[in-house]
Structures are given as structure tokens and as C-alpha cells.
Amino acid sequence: MGSGKSSVGKRLASRLDMEFIDMDRMIQDFAKATVDDIFDKSGEETFRALENHILQKLMSEEPRVIATGGGTPCHSENMDIMINKGYSVYLYLPANKLSKRVIQSKQNRPLIREKVGEDLTSFISDHLKEREVFYKQANMTIDGDKVNSALLEEIKENYLDWQEDQTR
Numbered sequence: 361m362g363s364g365k366s367s368v369g370k371r372l373a374s375r376l377d378m379e380f381i382d383m384d385r386m387i388q389d390f391a392k393a394t395v396d397d398i399f400d401k402s403g404e405e406t407f408r409a410l411e412n413h414i415l416q417k418l419m420s421e422e423p424r425v426i427a428t429g430g431g432t433p434c435h436s437e438n439m440d441i442m443i444n445k446g447y448s449v450y451l452y453l454p455a456n457k458l459s460k461r462v463i464q465s466k467q468n469r470p471l472i473r474e475k476v477g478e479d480l481t482s483f484i485s486d487h488l489k490e491r492e493v494f495y496k497q498a499n500m501t502i503d504g505d506k507v508n509s510a511l512l513e514e515i516k517e518n519y520l521d522w523q524e525d526q527t528r
Contacts (some may be wrong), residue, residue, distance in 0.1 A: 361430035361472070361484070363451040363504045366417035368512075373425035375516050381426045386414050412436035419445040430487075433494040443497060447519045449499035453505065455485035
């Protein structure tokens with residue numbers, strides 16, 4: 361959450377000449393409800409089931425760049441799906457930087473909308489610790505603060521090498 365998945369994903373998709381998909385938007389379109397509404401009215405379990413359904417659908421179709429939600433890899437064996445059917449990139453940022461980034465958009469993030477100050481940073485830090493076991497399984501980890509053209513090119517080259525290995 362707040363690592364830059366959408367902005368980096370769009371730039372990478374352009375370099376790879378692929379479609380960019382924001383999974384949260386796709387879930388909202390499918391459910392005809394916002395992520396907030398799904399969490400509030402149906403609960404996190406329902407949201408995670410929708411998320412898994414959409415991920416499986418996307419991963420069975422043509423290659424594209426997908427920005428998942430921050431919790432996606434941690435539920436329903438989603439990380440296994442991503443590793444087995446695609447190339448994944450973890451955009452790493454420390455909790456204090458993520459906290460600064462999400463503070464402006466936290467009303468749109470159901471897990472943190474009530475958190476402020478140190479509570480927010482602590483919450484994000486705790487989630488990172490829990491989630492990193494999944495995130496670190498990604499094919500590639502990059503510093504979210506250092507995304508530039510050269511790094512996007514490196515991701516592209518690594519993906520193309522991975523794709524070539526998959527066809528052997």
C-alpha cells in the first residue's frame with residue numbers, strides 16, 4: 361500500500377507494450393461497489409475471495425502488468441499463483457516512507473482509515489513484517505524510491521529473460 365505499484369506498473373506496461381490492470385479497480389467494477397463498501401458491508405473475507413477470483417482470471421489470460429493490492433500476495437495462495445503463472449516485482453519501501461505516502465489517500469484504504477501518526481506507522485510496520493514472507497518470494501525486489509528509466513529497463517529485461525525461460 362503506497363509503494364507506487366500503480367504508477368510504476370503503468371510505466372512498465374508502456375515499456376512492455378502491455379495492458380496495465382489495477383486489480384482493486386477491476387474488483388470494484390466486478391462487484392459494482394468500492395473496496396470500502398465491500399469491506400464495510402461484506403467484510404474482508406468476501407473482498408479476499410473476490411480478489412482471488414479476479415487474480416485467477418487475470419493470470420489465465422494474456423500477459424499484462426497487474427498492480428495488486430498490498431494484501432493480495434498474503435491470502436488464498438495468491439503468491440503461489442503469481443509465482444507460478446507470472447513474473448512478480450516487490451516494490452520495497454520502509455514503513456515510515458509508506459506512512460507518509462498513504463496519509464493523503466487513507467480515506468480510500470479501509471485497513472488504515474482510522475489510523476493517525478505513530479499508530480499509522482506502527483500499523484504499516486507490523487503489516488510489512490507479516491507480509492514480507494510473501495513479498496520476498498517475488499521474482500525481483502526493488503527499492504521503491506529508486507524507480508527510474510534504467511530500473512524499469514532492468515525489470516523489463518528480467519521479465520523477458522524469465523518469459524524466455526518459461527518457453528523452454
